[in-house]
Amino acid sequence: MPKGETKRRPRTRAALLQAALETFAEHGFRAAAIEQICERAGYTRGAFYSNFSSKEELFLALFDAHSDRIVRRMTELVDSIATEDLTVQSLVEVLCEVEPAERDWYLVTTEFTLHAIRDPQAAWVLARHDARLRAELARALTDHLARAGRTLTADPDDVARLLIAIREGGLAQSYVEPEQLPPGRLEQRFLEPLLTALTTDARTP
Known part of the structure; x- marks a missing residue:
């Protein structure tokens, strides 16, 4: 894995977590889509699945x-x-x-x-x-x-x-x-x- 990706990973994960909290609170856990979380965080689905499986x-x-x-x-x-x-x-x-x-x-x-x-x-x-x-x-x-x-x-x-x-x-x-x-x-x-x-x-x- 490239060094830059290793350094970015904690930042990406933190952004996805914050976006998830906001999206879950706004739309509800079941209704919230992974795409909405990614869009709010400014990352792709690929970035999501490299950090979380679901x-x-x-x-x-x-x-x-x-x-x-x-x-x-x-x-x-x-x-x-x-x-x-x-x-x-x-x-x-x-x-x-x-x-x-x-x-x-x-x-x-x-x-x-x-x-x-x-x-x-x-x-x-x-x-x-x-x-x-x-x-x-x-x-x-x-x-x-x-x-x-x-x-x-x-x-x-x-x-x-x-x-x-x-x-x-x-x-x-x-x-x-x-x-x-x-x-x-x-x-x-x-x-x-x-x-x-x-x-x-x-x-x-």
Whole structure:
């Protein structure tokens, strides 16, 4: 493979991912055509198929990139808090952060989840990527709570599932009624007592 092509590949892949996110959010995962993604990104079908074998693979690449960015952002924000100031409340504030661009991702991932529920093979693959996200979230949450002097009393993977369910359910209601329930508001009300109930003081003998 020519050196120039090797250097261009990450740029091409990034452009296709961004174009896919915008196209999926605008037209829906099932309705979006590969040609529309390529046109938006400014690349050919050949460039698409040299990076992805299908729309499903493209979505899963988006899923992993989004998961990595969310966990990395959470870790950066928590790490910026001095240990003596880190509490369950301050951790919850980080967990409840919702960026404006999250709405597009919510539209895309919700539709793909419905697609996976109908398609056993897609469900199996999505579950593998979900598990990877939960493992990263559970590890980060356990580490951050330890810094705050708290230890989980429930299985970390189950807690990660619960946090994801609360976030996704809260966002669904917020995007339907954004003025009555701004994104993140529901989590802010209930995550602190929930995490407090699911942890114990690690400093208690």
